[in-house]
Amino acid sequence: MSSHHLVAVDWGTSSLRGALLDADGRVREEQSHPRGILSVKPGGFTEVFETLFGDWMRPLGTRCLISGMAGSKQGWVEAPYCPCPAGLSEVRAKVLEIEPGRISIVPGLNDSHDGVPDVMRGEEVQIFGAMALTGLRDGLFVLPGTHNKWARVKNGMVTGFRTFMTGELYSLLSQHSILARTLDTSAPLDEAAFLQGVTQSDNGQGLLHNAFGARTLALFDRMPTRELASYLSGILIGEELRTQSVHAAVDVVLIGSPALTQRYQLALQAAGTQARTLGAEATWAGLHAIHSTSHRKT
Structure with missing residues (x-):
């Protein structure tokens, strides 16, 4: 194995994924485990890492680059945030060595709005990967998930x-509110009901009112139970999109699981905006890009 092989790891709160990349960034092997940072006992990260990735790391010269919550206060080692604006060079300069020459952690990004800080960990790697895969250096990059990110990229x-917090709010409303009594979250996406929710979100009445409609539509038999979860999803995502300023000339890239990017693509199309989508490959491409930046500097 070449010394330029990279073990790329995305270590989140509830799970982790890893990929073995060759010198050109091609994926040779992949693995995933339900071993997020919350499942690791204090001081146990090294043991978990060696158990899962020890075989990949054995050849001399192999490097590992980790992104995500492993760099948080609750993670392996806290990696301080890199302030925006930030590109590959700025992020690479703040990569934190856990085992020098062997294992490193990528810092997250921080921003501020009206004096209130905002942060991301892991999504910055996906954005850099998306830029590498699409060739874009300007645009709007949207990362749906539990806590959705809308990132602006320039040059x-x-x-x-x-x-x-759209994903988390959907989970709370659909599982722990009065709406949970009538919603079937296992039902497949109903595009018509979803888009009805997106449209309803723009009625000027606000999320707190519109969300209650997911109950009253069921109460008066105006919508089948199997469609209500899609309707609520449309209400929430529509509210999120309502706060954005998306112009037709702006390139929009969605990065995430197909189940989520499909919904955002539908909502954006309804607003007259086209978007391209990427999945897990953006993470590996981003970690490879940061690793390659390091090699160009050394």
Whole structure:
């Protein structure tokens, strides 16, 4: 194995994924485990890492680059945030060595709006990967998830971003509110009901009112139970999109799981905006890009 092989790891709160990349960034092997940072006992990160990735790391000269919550206060080692605007060089300069020459952690990004800080960990790597895969150096990069990110990129730099708790709010409303009594979250996406929710979110009445409609539509048999979860999802995502300023001339890239990017793509299309989508490959491409930046400097 070449010394230029890279073990790329995305270590999140509830799970982790890893990929073995060759010198050109091609994925040779992949693995995933339900071993997020919350499952690791204090002081146990080295043991977990060696158990899962020890075989990949054995050849002399192999490097590992880790992104995500492993760099948080609750993670392996806290990696201080890199302030926006930030590009590959700025992020690489703040990469934190855990085991010098062997294992490193990528810092997250921080931004501020009206004096209130905003942060991301892991999504910055996906954004750099998306830029590498698409060739874009300007645009709007949207990362749906539990805490959705909307990031602006100019000349290869993340100039700023905003976080929306849309995914977490959907989970709370659909599982722990009065709406949970009538919602079937296992039902497949109903595009018509979803887009109805997106449209309803723009009625000027606000999220707190519109969300209650997911109950009253069921109460008066105006919408089948199997469609209500899609409707609520549309309400929440529509509210999120309502706060954005998306112009037709701006390139929009969605990065995430197909189940989520499909919904955002539908909502954006309804607003007259086209978007391209990427998945897990953006993470590996981003870690490879940061690793390659390091090699160009050394």
